[in-house]
Amino acid sequence: METKNIKAFGTEAAEAPLKTLDIKRRAVQAHDVEIEILYCGICHSDLHTARNEWHGTIYPIVPGHEIVGRVTKVGDHVKGFKVGDLAGVGCLVDSCRECEHCKNDLEQFCDEGSTQTFNSPDRHLGGQTYGGYSQSITVDESFVLHISDKLDLAAVAPLLCAGITTYSPLKHWKVGPGQKVGIVGIGGLGHMGIKIAKAMGAHVVVFTTSLSKTDDAKRLGADEVVLSTDEAQMAAYARSLNFILDCVSAEHNIDAYLNLLKVDGTLTLVGAPMDPLPVTSFSLILGRRSFSGSLIGGIAETQEMLDFCAEHNITSDVEVIGVNDVNDAYERLLKGDVKYRFVIDMASLK
Numbered sequence: 251m252e253t254k255n256i257k258a259f260g261t262e263a264a265e266a267p268l269k270t271l272d273i274k275r276r277a278v279q280a281h282d283v284e285i286e287i288l289y290c291g292i293c294h295s296d297l298h299t300a301r302n303e304w305h306g307t308i309y310p311i312v313p314g315h316e317i318v319g320r321v322t323k324v325g326d327h328v329k330g331f332k333v334g335d336l337a338g339v340g341c342l343v344d345s346c347r348e349c350e351h352c353k354n355d356l357e358q359f360c361d362e363g364s365t366q367t368f369n370s371p372d373r374h375l376g377g378q379t380y381g382g383y384s385q386s387i388t389v390d391e392s393f394v395l396h397i398s399d400k401l402d403l404a405a406v407a408p409l410l411c412a413g414i415t416t417y418s419p420l421k422h423w424k425v426g427p428g429q430k431v432g433i434v435g436i437g438g439l440g441h442m443g444i445k446i447a448k449a450m451g452a453h454v455v456v457f458t459t460s461l462s463k464t465d466d467a468k469r470l471g472a473d474e475v476v477l478s479t480d481e482a483q484m485a486a487y488a489r490s491l492n493f494i495l496d497c498v499s500a501e502h503n504i505d506a507y508l509n510l511l512k513v514d515g516t517l518t519l520v521g522a523p524m525d526p527l528p529v530t531s532f533s534l535i536l537g538r539r540s541f542s543g544s545l546i547g548g549i550a551e552t553q554e555m556l557d558f559c560a561e562h563n564i565t566s567d568v569e570v571i572g573v574n575d576v577n578d579a580y581e582r583l584l585k586g587d588v589k590y591r592f593v594i595d596m597a598s599l600k
């Protein structure tokens with residue numbers, strides 16, 4: 251297959267800092283859209299994968315799955331995009347398209363394993379897929395999203411992962427007016443969860459371990475903020491919430507949150523702590539409660555989320571950086587030193 255050489259920013263080893271690399275993209279095929287990448291958000295999974303912390307990283311790795319850009323070329327059979335359009339790519343670039351989940355717009359749960367935007371077997375060129383820390387990407391139009399020109403493009407990029415990761419469970423568990431919803435943790439995911447739950451009409455209660463984030467939580471849309479280390483404050487919320495979105499990736503006490511759910515309430519994990527989380531049976535039994543998880547969203551739902559965010563004027567709070575700041579940004583990300591998402595201005599990649 252014909253290919254095109256482009257510049258990217260990635261690494262050849264777990265211990266090595268990211269640097270400029272040369273990679274190949276496939277030539278545009280009949281159903282493909284070629285996108286010049288303008289902005290790419292930095293997700294925690296970029297860092298975990300670059301450093302092989304989840305194992306299975308194949309080097310060289312080019313991270314990035316919060317991609318916003320402009321269409322520069324389309325294949326002959328492309329119907330939904332034309333040159334000059336804004337376009338987005340999230341965590342998925344392909345899937346089997348045949349299994350029950352693909353047919354039900356749940357490509358993220360494809361039986362064959364969906365093709366991730368980076369570090370996934372490339373169905374066209376062989377080798378691994380390369381992500382959005384790069385000048386351009388070529389993707390089948392079925393996996394390309396339409397981006398509104400109403401919003402700040404850099405601040406839209408994180409919607410492609412952090413936005414859909416929080417929107418999908420809030421939608422699935424039917425969060426809306428008249429409901430009290432808890433959001434645990436205010437970071438890349440949590441700050442999007444607050445904004446989206448609020449826009450869906452819920453009463454939003456934010457749980458944080460850091461008193462200093464109280465004002466910020468309110469600015470983001472929280473109706474109430476609870477210091478989760480204060481037992482008296484936590485006790486006051488017992489059996490009061492319809493749904494809890496848990497955005498914490500570190501070890502934490504799940505029982506303490508399950509006990510805040512009403513009867514039939516659900517707690518959904520979107521953070522991914524590495525170690526098992528102990529759950530006491532009575533936290534579930536005594537209220538017919540559910541403990542669940544959620545993974546990004548399908549392509550149709552991702553488009554729905556982008557349209558919802560454009561309608562409600564929702565973007566991520568971002569710090570825009572140049573590509574040469576990425577290694578420093580990773581260190582700051584580990585310390586939680588960002589409000590609330592780094593986004594790379596890809597024009598800085600030369």
Ligand SMILES: [Zn+2]
Nearest residue numbers: 293295411412
């Ligand atoms: Zn992500």
Ligand SMILES: [Zn+2]
Nearest residue numbers: 346349352360
């Ligand atoms: Zn499938």
